Amino acid sequence: MRQPKPFFRKQTQSWYVQFGKKQTNLGKDETKVWKKYHRLMESYLKGEVQADDTVANVLNRYLAWARDHRAESTFKKKKLPFLRSFGRYVGKRLKVSELRAYHVQRWVDQSFRGRSPTTQNIAIVEVQAALNWAGQYQYIERNPIAQMPKPRPNMRECVLPAARWPELIKAIKDEAFRDYVAVMVMTGARPQEMRRMEARHFDKEFRRIVFPASESKGKRRPRAVYLPDEAYQIVERLTGHYTSGPIFRNSKGEPWTKNAVTWRFQRLKKKLNEPKLCATVLRHSWAHHQLREGSDSHLVSALMGHTSGRMLEERYGHINQAPDVLLQAANRIKNPPLVLDQPDIVADSGQGQTA
Numbered sequence: 001m002r003q004p005k006p007f008f009r010k011q012t013q014s015w016y017v018q019f020g021k022k023q024t025n026l027g028k029d030e031t032k033v034w035k036k037y038h039r040l041m042e043s044y045l046k047g048e049v050q051a052d053d054t055v056a057n058v059l060n061r062y063l064a065w066a067r068d069h070r071a072e073s074t075f076k077k078k079k080l081p082f083l084r085s086f087g088r089y090v091g092k093r094l095k096v097s098e099l100r101a102y103h104v105q106r107w108v109d110q111s112f113r114g115r116s117p118t119t120q121n122i123a124i125v126e127v128q129a130a131l132n133w134a135g136q137y138q139y140i141e142r143n144p145i146a147q148m149p150k151p152r153p154n155m156r157e158c159v160l161p162a163a164r165w166p167e168l169i170k171a172i173k174d175e176a177f178r179d180y181v182a183v184m185v186m187t188g189a190r191p192q193e194m195r196r197m198e199a200r201h202f203d204k205e206f207r208r209i210v211f212p213a214s215e216s217k218g219k220r221r222p223r224a225v226y227l228p229d230e231a232y233q234i235v236e237r238l239t240g241h242y243t244s245g246p247i248f249r250n251s252k253g254e255p256w257t258k259n260a261v262t263w264r265f266q267r268l269k270k271k272l273n274e275p276k277l278c279a280t281v282l283r284h285s286w287a288h289h290q291l292r293e294g295s296d297s298h299l300v301s302a303l304m305g306h307t308s309g310r311m312l313e314e315r316y317g318h319i320n321q322a323p324d325v326l327l328q329a330a331n332r333i334k335n336p337p338l339v340l341d342q343p344d345i346v347a348d349s350g351q352g353q354t355a
Helices: 030-045 055-069 072-090 101-111 117-136 162-170 175-187 191-196 229-241 258-272 279-292 297-304 310-320 323-332
Strands: 007-009 014-019 022-027 208-211 223-226
Touching: 014 030, 022 030, 055 072, 055 117, 072 101, 072 117, 101 117, 162 175, 162 258, 162 279, 175 191, 175 229, 175 279, 191 208, 191 258, 191 279, 258 279, 279 297, 297 310
Parallel strands: none
Antiparallel strands: 007 014, 014 022, 208 223
């Protein structure tokens, strides 16, 4: 079988290679062109790159990759169920080149009718992510649904106002759980991060907890939880006491579990008359408070561990648009001093009036 060879196109001043009916742009830098070509040929000879692959094959390859490169909870709760569902819907024969946005929208309408806009948004995002990955690794030429519109996720409405945080802390009688809740409400850390904090994660110099990429959500990059003074004092005390294993433990010295934390919040709901109160609500409450106080949204997003500001804008964007918040922001702007001329006040002498 004759092997595909790179060819140069004058119109675009770029190099290309053709597998079957599909042409791949190799770029303009001839040195990089050949490196890219050899990588593609290696995959092509293994049967991984096809002239026009099926959606099902692409989804299976992405899931195999995500199993090793994404957090187990993310893989099992989001990627696997959504992509399996979509794979069953489109079947085994649909080609990537034949995939259209209406295929995805019909799947969402059929499979998630009556579900929240947030769930529908996540469903589309997961399919787009799989095809984006396939494009980056050159299994496909491009993602045909990259620009597909998505429902806007629901805004985060359930929060505990900052004015009630002291009441929350006072309602907790044992020190062990009080430490857990106090640090969470002061840092906006994720519940699972709170349960996994260990002495080896404690960075005293910069007063933070640092999870390496292999232990962070998504396993993409390190995650740092910065500690205000009071939170730092609690963490410093606990890391001195528990030199190995999780530092947040119950009164018996056992690490907090998800079920144990959930049970404790069930009791707090009744005490505070907050039926939706849970550990995740504290994280949302921290973000809500920071934005209402005028903190820069990009800094808030970074402190929460988001990879971009998109999540904060989608889930909390309504806060920054509230009239009282916008008025406070306007008053905080430091304008240069202006000297305005005062209008002349002319006394009405009656001169020039017609009798």
